[in-house]
Amino acid sequence: MEHKMTDMKKKNCEANVFDMYLRSHETFIKFFLFVIGLSVFWNSVWGDFVFDDAEAIVNNDDVQGTAPFWKLFYNDFWGSLINQNYSHKSYRPLTVITFRWNWVSCGKSAFSFHLVNIILHAVCSSLTYNVILVLLRGHSPSTAFCTALLFTVHPIHCESVAGIVGRADLLAAFLGFISILVYKHATHSSNSLRRMCTLTGISALLCVGAMLCKEQGITILGILSVYDFFVVNKLSLSLTNLLFNPRITLAISKPHRARPLWIRQGLLVSVGVLALYLRWCIMGSAPPTFKPIDNPASFHDQFLMRVLNYNYIYAINIWLLLCPEWLCNDWSMGSVPLIQSWADYRVGFVLLFWIALIGLLVRVVLSLFDQQSKRDLLIALSLIIIPFLPASNLLFRVGFVIAERNLYIPSLGFCLLIVLGVMRALHSFAKHSHNLFTGFIFVVFILSVRTVNRNEDWINEVRLYESAIRVSPLNAKMHFNLGRQAAEQNLQPLAVAYYREAIRLNPTYAQAMNNLANLLRLDQPREAEVLFKKAVRNEPELSSAWNNLGILLNSQKRFEEAERCYAEAVRVGRLRKKKADYLYNLGNMFLDMGDRTKALNTWINVTLLDPLHVKSWHNIIIMFDSLGNFSTSVIMAERALRVLPREATLHADLAYSLVQVKRFNEAEAHYKAAILLKPNTAVFHANFGVFYQLTKEYDKAERQYLKALALDPSYKKVHENYASLKQTMNKLNKRQQGGKRSSS
Incomplete structure (x- = not known):
């Protein structure tokens, strides 16, 4: 017994020394975490724009600066009007502003976008040390450091850091963490009501700013409330007190502390409710609309089966945090088959999930742990659960099955939970403390290696989608994306194979049918027509399929059918640019029909719809x-x-x-x-040569023709014009020579 007590004292002494070191070297610790955060994600800086980056950045006028700055406040994250039915309702103007700054300052350079993401993650990693220290009331710097270290290297963050659109999560976390640090000072300013209200208001506004980076950011308000009630004011976590002790209410038992608490909570609630109301108004007072293919579980006919599938998805999220080996950038379209029966073996995973969760909750309210340990556990669970609520399908339907980037903030709570378990094991097994500590360092090393390896998957789209198929071979969307990549590289047989596999996995996949039909349009027009018609039947709002069907019918001189298809494409088209393209094709069809007036009027309408439509302006001028x-x-x-x-x-x-x-x-x-x-455009030099030949500036004409031929040696018309020019110049020379002889 004495030997055991000696080990415990020795271990406690070592822990105290480590805590003292951390307290005295806080700046170094934060710098160390910053450097580790940069190091494990540095190889992602060489990545390209991949996956959602194309829609959110490369093809987004709000980012490129072609749209007025004020307009991005009326658009969603993807550049569409947020109050429209087709919008995803992702309102993240602050994130879009940072993208726009990147684009304006560095142009279309993926390097600069990735660099900002990596720096943001490194800063967040550095902040987590102080954040956990604040939430644990500063009693265990070693717990805060180990949690921050685990958070810094966790592979679940690869999607948020290596995927550029993940910046929304990084910014939300950054502002949320700052909010927590500011709120700490608000809780210490009870004696100065003005200072307390000011700091609380700043903290709440930072949460609103986090929400304007990513919707999840507003949930930090919930973390602040838990922190205030249970950590700052030490509300008892004993079930007996909570249920049977009427004096547990702070307003009765401690009036001098209760009034500042309720003022702070009132401010948090007021700002949160007002922010959510304004956001609801901005998004057109309507929730986003999703299709069964986006989130199959939420469309299940049976309520109990919906709940069961939701819980299975929660269990998968926890498993990804616990064992981040099977990471995938997209979990839709068959990646997670629905549980259709209670006899499904996966129900066992749901039971394990709830056993673990209930066990932790019981520890919080029923165990014999000291109040501080209970509060630490409550903070860890709050950090996991509260920020995850927007992705849980409990408050509203979401448009995804699993999204790893949504785990960026919840992963901090998970890391804290793991570290609390390790710390308790260190106390319980004093003899093996060095082994446990070595094991923890080994786990950090393994996670770091996994993170570096996972970053490589995000270097380009082909590698990313191939890695997704290895994890989820049933994912039709990833086969579709690989088909699109193969088509862009002119690997038509490979693209056709991927598209056919995507359609086999999902027989109603309209976009795959549309793309496959495009590839088959010239060689197999009959099959292409069948595929286009299936696509518009399965997804009547797919404007590109209507447009492509119109092009096919137009090439077959089936003008009436083609005109109906173009008209439908314009009707269902969401983006002005796309509608302009469809109208442009309709104008080309009128020209094929020989109706110049209709063609001209149609192209003029295109320029009214999209004044930047170069092809239409060109056709109008030529006409x-x-x-x-x-x-x-x-x-x-x-x-x-x-x-x-x-x-x-x-x-x-x-x-x-x-x-x-x-x-x-x-x-x-x-x-x-x-x-x-x-x-380097040969036709411009050729036409300029004709101009100089017309104005009889033959030397200049010759130079332009020679430049055109240098750029395009097979330019037949230039050869003819140049030969004509040489004849003219020879005749002129002969006349000049003859004139000289006559005068002599």
């Missing part, structure tokens, strides 16, 4: 030229250049029209502008 109406052609070209001043094609079009109306000096200026913008 007026072909009709011999060169003055109108000049007017339209000048109008186009007012909105697209750096479009080389339009400068060349205007130059040609100006030549026809004998405005040669202006024409020459616009030819030069076109070549300055695109110096």
Whole structure:
């Protein structure tokens, strides 16, 4: 017994020394965590734009700066109007602003986007040490450090850090962590009501800012309330007191502490309710609409089966935190088959999940642990559960099955829970404390290696989707994405194989049918038509399928059917740019039919819908030229250049029209502008050569023809014009020589 007590004292002494070291070297500890956070994710900096990055960044006008700055406050995260039915209702303007800053300062450089993400994660990792120290009331720096270290290297964060759109989670966590640190000072300012209210208000507003980065951010308000009630004011966690002791209410037992508490809580609730109400108004007072394919469990007919499947998904999330080996960027479309019967073996995993959760809750309220240990456990559970609520399907239906990036903040609670268990084991098994500590360090090392390896999967889309298929071979969406990648690389047989597999796994996959039909359109038009029609039957709102079906029918001279398809594409199209493209194709069809007037009017409508639609402006100018109406052609070209001043094609079009109306000096200026913008375009040099030949500046014409031929040696028309020019120049030389002989 004495030997055991000696071991305990020795171990407690070592722990106290370590805690003292951490307290005296806090700056170094935070810098150390920052460096570790940078190190384990550094290899992700070489990654490309992958997966959701294309829609949220590369194809988002709000990010590229082509749309006015104020407009991003009316749009969702993906650049669509947030009050429209088709919007996902993801309102994250602060995150979009950081994307826009990245784009404006560094252009289309994925490196700069990744670098910001890595730095944000490193900062969050550094902050977690103070955050846990605050939430544990500062009693165990070693617990805070081990939790922060585990959080820093956890592989579950790869999607948030290596995936650029995960910045929303990083920013929400950053502002949320700052909010907790500010709130600590608010709880210590009870004597100064103004200071307390100011700090509480700042903390609440930081939570609102976190919400404007990612919806999950508002849940930090719940963490603040738990912290205030149970840590700062030490509300008893004894079930007996909670149920049977009426004086447990702080307002009765400790009035001098209760009043500041209720003021703080009132401020938190008021700001939270107001923020949620304003957000509800911004999103059009309507929830997002999702399809069964997005979240099959939430569409199950039986209530109990829905609940069972939800709980199975919760269990998977916990398993991913506990054993982050099978990580996947997308868990939709068959990745997690629904539980359809109580006899399914997976029900056992749900039971294990609830046994573990209930066991932890019982420990909080019924165990003989000291109150501090109970509070630590409550904080850990709160950090896991409260930030996860928006993704739980309990408050509202979500548009995903599992999203690893939603575990960024909850993972902090999970890491704290693990460390609390390790610390308790260190107390219980004093003799093996060094072995336990070594085991913990080994786990941190293994997780770091897994993180570095997982980052490699996010380097490009092909590697990412291939890794997803290894984890979830039933995921039709990943086969579809690999097919799209193969098609972009002109690997048509491979793309066809992936698309066919996606359709086999999901026979109603309209987008896969649309893409496969596009590949088969030239060689197998009959099958392509069948696939297009299946696609629009399964998903009538898929405007691209209607448009592509119209193109196919137009190529077969089935103009009436094609016109109906184009009209349907325009009707169901969500984006103005897409609608403009569909109208442009309709104009081309009218031209094929020989109806120039309809074609011209349609293209003019396109420019009204999308003033930046270059092809329509070009066709309008060419059409007026072909009709011999060169003055109108000049007017339209000048109008186009007012909105697209750096479009080389339009400068060349205007130059040609100006030549026809004998405005040669202006024409020459616009030819030069076109070549300055695109110096390696052979046709511009060829047309400029014709211009100089027309104005009898033969030496300049020769130089332009030679430049055109250097860029495109097979340019037949330039060869003919150059030969004609040489003949003209030879004749001119002969005349000049003959004139010299006569004069002599």
